Amino acid sequence: MTELKVGIVLPGRESVIDDGPYPENLASIAALAEESGFDSVWAGESPLARSRMNPLLALTAAATATERLQLGTAVLMPLRPPVHLAHELACLDRMSGGRLVAGIGSGFASPATEREFGNYGIDFTTRLGRMRETVEICQALWAAKGDPVSYEGRHYRLRDAALLPVPHQPQGPPLWIAHSGPKMLQRAGQRFDGWMPTSTTPEKYAEGWNQVDAARREAGRPDGAVTGAVYLSVAVDRTREQAEETLWSYFQAYYGLPLTTMRTTQGIFGGTPGEVADWLGRYVANGARHLILRLPTGELTEAGYRAAVRRTADELLPLLRDL
Numbered sequence: 001m002t003e004l005k006v007g008i009v010l011p012g013r014e015s016v017i018d019d020g021p022y023p024e025n026l027a028s029i030a031a032l033a034e035e036s037g038f039d040s041v042w043a044g045e046s047p048l049a050r051s052r053m054n055p056l057l058a059l060t061a062a063a064t065a066t067e068r069l070q071l072g073t074a075v076l077m078p079l080r081p082p083v084h085l086a087h088e089l090a091c092l093d094r095m096s097g098g099r100l101v102a103g104i105g106s107g108f109a110s111p112a113t114e115r116e117f118g119n120y121g122i123d124f125t126t127r128l129g130r131m132r133e134t135v136e137i138c139q140a141l142w143a144a145k146g147d148p149v150s151y152e153g154r155h156y157r158l159r160d161a162a163l164l165p166v167p168h169q170p171q172g173p174p175l176w177i178a179h180s181g182p183k184m185l186q187r188a189g190q191r192f193d194g195w196m197p198t199s200t201t202p203e204k205y206a207e208g209w210n211q212v213d214a215a216r217r218e219a220g221r222p223d224g225a226v227t228g229a230v231y232l233s234v235a236v237d238r239t240r241e242q243a244e245e246t247l248w249s250y251f252q253a254y255y256g257l258p259l260t261t262m263r264t265t266q267g268i269f270g271g272t273p274g275e276v277a278d279w280l281g282r283y284v285a286n287g288a289r290h291l292i293l294r295l296p297t298g299e300l301t302e303a304g305y306r307a308a309v310r311r312t313a314d315e316l317l318p319l320l321r322d323l
């Protein structure tokens with residue numbers, strides 16, 4: 001069985017809301033994650049709708065302060081020109097010694113996200129096609145290893161584009177997709193290196209993973225070609241009630257929405273270390289091999305986040321290693 005990996009999400013939005021020196025310390029927070037025994041750190045993207053630190057810059061800071069951690073985006077949206085993104089990812093992969101995982105998505109359908117795309121000059125209704133072409137262009141440029149590439153798509157065109165540097169990883173950073181629609185589940189199994197949804201329940205995750213894995217087999221890809229991952233929010237506390245209070249405070253401050261609403265789109269759980277481990281264990285039993293954990297805190301402060309990292313590492317991580 002593939003070894004279970006456990007990562008945490010860097011506090012990109014929290015560090016913006018805090019409006020203090022928080023962003024300057026993202027590198028040391030990544031170092032704390034490595035020292036605490038986590039396997040990866042992740043950064044998400046939302047420049048305008050839910051403003052936060054640029055994920056690639058945050059991960060560059062993390063790369064300079066760590067040696068072992070995988071560095072992942074959870075997730076990038078098709079807001080950049082594909083050549084620009086391919087260059088950024090190749091550079092970060094080289095700078096980190098091949099530790100990068102590129103999580104790709106298209107953004108939740110919401111008025112705020114639609115405005116975000118509009119302010120980038122992008123028609124929101126074209127985001128899936130743009131995401132697909134962006135992936136194809138990135139892979140073509142990386143595979144060419146500096147030779148010229150031409151591409152003709154609906155949204156993007158290249159003419160004799162020669163990209164350097166070459167990524168550290170021979171095929172470029174692994175590309176993981178976050179979508180759970182039927183067509184995207186099939187594409188995840190056929191073409192992507194990983195699947196990383198925000199499944200609301202372990203049972204929902206199992207439904208999606210079974211479709212991804214079936215598509216992988218039908219495509220003739222070997223076992224392990226697609227990593228089953230999942231992005232979840234967990235709060236560890238002395239009691240279930242105290243953890244729930246933390247979750248309510250966090251999501252109201254982070255999104256301005258009640259916890260009940262957030263639970264309709266994301267996997268969220270709070271409780272004692274044993275209760276959280278049991279809940280996460282159900283995802284592992286259903287195929288997840290990389291847990292990406294966001295760590296909600298009652299107040300969006302750096303001290304609170306560091307305490308959550310230490311507590312999760314001390315009380316939850318040993319239980320997850322035994323799964």
